[in-house]
Amino acid sequence: MSALSVSNLSVTFQGRDKGFTAVRDVSFDVGAGETFGLIGPSGCGKTTVLRAIAGLNTNWQGSIAVSGEPLQPGRKITGALRASIQMVFQDPYSSLHPRHRISRILGEPLSLRGERDVEDQVRTALERVGLPAAVAGRYPHQLSGGQRQRVAIARALLLKPKLLLLDEPTSALDVSVQAGILNLLNDLKSSEGMTFVLVSHDPGVVAHMCDRAVIMDAGRIARAMDRAQIAASWSDAAAVAG
Amino acid sequence: MTDPLLQVEDLSISFPSANGPVRIVDGVSFSVGREVVALVGESGSGKSMTGRAIMGLLPSRAQVAAARLSFDGQDLTAFPEKAWNSLRGSGMGLILQDPKYSLNPAHRIGRQVEEALLLHTKLSAAERRERALDMLDKVGLPDVDRIYSSYPAALSGGMGQRVMIAAMLINRPKLLIADEPTSALDRGLQDQILTLLRSLSGELGMGLLLISHDLQQVSRYADRVMVMRRGKIDEQMVSADLANAKSDYTRALWAARPSAATYGTRLPVYGEQP
Numbered sequence: 001m002s003a004l005s006v007s008n009l010s011v012t013f014q015g016r017d018k019g020f021t022a023v024r025d026v027s028f029d030v031g032a033g034e035t036f037g038l039i040g041p042s043g044c045g046k047t048t049v050l051r052a053i054a055g056l057n058t059n060w061q062g063s064i065a066v067s068g069e070p071l072q073p074g075r076k077i078t079g080a081l082r083a084s085i086q087m088v089f090q091d092p093y094s095s096l097h098p099r100h101r102i103s104r105i106l107g108e109p110l111s112l113r114g115e116r117d118v119e120d121q122v123r124t125a126l127e128r129v130g131l132p133a134a135v136a137g138r139y140p141h142q143l144s145g146g147q148r149q150r151v152a153i154a155r156a157l158l159l160k161p162k163l164l165l166l167d168e169p170t171s172a173l174d175v176s177v178q179a180g181i182l183n184l185l186n187d188l189k190s191s192e193g194m195t196f197v198l199v200s201h202d203p204g205v206v207a208h209m210c211d212r213a214v215i216m217d218a219g220r221i222a223r224a225m226d227r228a229q230i231a232a233s234w235s236d237a238a239a240v241a242g
Numbered sequence: 243m244t245d246p247l248l249q250v251e252d253l254s255i256s257f258p259s260a261n262g263p264v265r266i267v268d269g270v271s272f273s274v275g276r277e278v279v280a281l282v283g284e285s286g287s288g289k290s291m292t293g294r295a296i297m298g299l300l301p302s303r304a305q306v307a308a309a310r311l312s313f314d315g316q317d318l319t320a321f322p323e324k325a326w327n328s329l330r331g332s333g334m335g336l337i338l339q340d341p342k343y344s345l346n347p348a349h350r351i352g353r354q355v356e357e358a359l360l361l362h363t364k365l366s367a368a369e370r371r372e373r374a375l376d377m378l379d380k381v382g383l384p385d386v387d388r389i390y391s392s393y394p395a396a397l398s399g400g401m402g403q404r405v406m407i408a409a410m411l412i413n414r415p416k417l418l419i420a421d422e423p424t425s426a427l428d429r430g431l432q433d434q435i436l437t438l439l440r441s442l443s444g445e446l447g448m449g450l451l452l453i454s455h456d457l458q459q460v461s462r463y464a465d466r467v468m469v470m471r472r473g474k475i476d477e478q479m480v481s482a483d484l485a486n487a488k489s490d491y492t493r494a495l496w497a498a499r500p501s502a503a504t505y506g507t508r509l510p511v512y513g514e515q516p
Binding site for chain 2: 041042145174175176177178179180182183186201202203204205207208209227230231234
């Protein structure tokens with residue numbers, strides 16, 4: 001059974017008089033434990049695919065199943081499935097509440113689910129993403145970009161997701177900070193047994209992280225690549241540019 | 243070799259703060275000739291402030307000191323404001339990260355590209371238009387007549403950045419400072435813009451200072467690379483020697499970039515025990 005199965009996914013945004021189809025007939029399968037890349041230029045629809053899987057946009061056609069459980073178009077994701085699918089966004093600053101302390105940002109999803117030992121869990125989560133416990137008392141603006149992204153990853157991890165959706169998780173960060181975050185993601189993937197879907201426009205990040213990938217263009221899948229093809233096409237690209 | 247275009251010796255920049263002045267740039271020295279030089283550093287390294295100091299564009303509360311800051315034989319340390327204006331319009335140009343904020347949304351492209359000619363030359367309107375169309379063509383834009391009379395909103399990010407380059411180059415500056423000129427663009431477009439900047443600098447005999455956070459990327463386009471960290475130049479060298487850099491920081495920055503070759507491995511993180 002695939003960790004994620006997407007078939008014939010289409011997403012149309014309604015304009016005043018005509019619709020715009022951002023994703024057309026996209027199908028792919030991601031195996032458990034894989035890191036799957038969605039790549040392509042701005043506007044190709046890669047983030048739209050991710051948002052449909054995350055349940056942030058429920059207005060889609062086709063079918064999406066996570067660990068065999070189908071999502072319903074037009075409906076919010078609920079129950080156990082809601083915790084299984086988590087997302088990390090590009091800009092950690094705009095994805096963390098600016099007026100809430102880190103302890104509240106991390107604790108809220110747990111409290112909402114009626115969990116008890118919230119404080120302990122928050123402390124453990126911070127430790128797992130390599131942040132000192134003192135971070136819990138700070139506000140997002142008191143942290144560096146890399147620290148904020150670690151908080152966002154900790155927030156996603158707290159719900160013990162099976163599928164982590166990563167939307168350009170390091171493109172706002174310095175190269176040396178990026179290296180730390182990519183290491184962290186790979187460590188957590190193996191220790192927590194997660195599956196990743198990674199959206200990126202950086203060929204280096206894709207080539208470092210992904211086992212398989214699809215290149216999207218104008219809402220469709222233009223090309224599917226296995227590991228060997230990723231390695232070959234990206235080292236070619238570097239050679240041409242160099 | 244003749245004197246380099248730009249000479250910077252012992253440049254320091256401080257900003258006042260509640261706890262006394264904070265030194266952002268600390269005793270930086272380098273020179274740029276008619277070549278492509280990359281100034282690389284991470285957030286807060288002082289690379290952009292260095293670029294701005296060269297153009298006299300630091301905020302007035304910044305305290306700047308330099309043993310020497312000269313451009314094309316002129317001493318910039320004692321430059322009056324009026325002289326800066328003419329220097330910026332014709333001797334030096336600056337390209338910033340995001341064309342969305344650098345182009346005026348209410349003015350047509352043609353007017354913005356021609357502005358430097360209007361301010362610094364006595365060319366007629368027809369001559370200015372001809373030069374502008376020529377320049378738009380040189381930066382690789384299609385259908386230049388249409389673009390000339392379009393507004394910035396009609397352009398994509400990559401086209402907007404090409405327009406900015408055209409506007410900066412129209413007066414044939416001797417030195418172009420490009421501060422993260424491609425960070426707001428897709429990877430594929432980034433390479434196109436950097437290739438364009440490099441080839442234009444050769445064609446026009448112009449010095450190019452590329453300010454960037456991406457060491458591997460700019461090193462492919464620069465003759466020389468200077469790596470900045472915490473306000474100081476950590477190391478400078480010819481791009482070809484980068485893989486054998488001496489400083490730990492430069493080596494870490496070089497190796498931290500992910501690629502197909504690093505798949506399945508941990509990336510080195512500067513300051514972290516391996």
